[in-house]
Amino acid sequence: MLIVCMLIPLTRKTYEQLIPAVATADQYAYCSGKFPEFLKRALISAVVASVIAVINAIANPGTAPFLLITGIMGGLYWLWGPVLTASLRNLKCRSYPYSGFWQGRVLDVFITEEIVGEEETVNKRGELVIVDSLEQRINLEVGDRTGFTTRIQAPLRRSYQAIAPGQVALMVVMSDRDDLSRILLCSDIYIPSQNLWV
Structure with a gap:
């Protein structure tokens, strides 16, 4: 199998169009x-709004505008x-001075289970039991004929079943060197034959 290799440097303007300063939809x-993540943010919002309301009730009336703005911002955290x-x-990606468009191939695809959280419960005998929350994740190893390889891990989705070794993989790579000889960060991987982002 021929492993393609293509690394095209991107201009800063093109790179900033690909990685916007503000999040996309x-x-x-x-x-x-x-x-669960939404619920966590909603609870944080409710707690912040409640604390600000209590502070507003006992605080100096001159601080009311500041507390109102803080309360609205905290209440809308969700x-x-x-x-x-x-x-x-995006800001972390944009902090690198140089970037390039990389094309290679999928070398390996495998599934692992990762611990994403712990839950403490009590069993019938009153003993504390810690239960790990596991999540299946896809691991995608990509590389090219120059020897560059990297592995990306993401939560498993049904659509990822179509990914197989040998498929073309595309991504944006970031570097601190203008010749891109040292890759410090990689974007998400795009598999064009399946129209999938990992």
């Missing part, structure tokens, strides 16, 4: 997460939290 949807998360991720 797709990034917002991804960073919103599943229901809404703007994913935007902040995605925007910080």
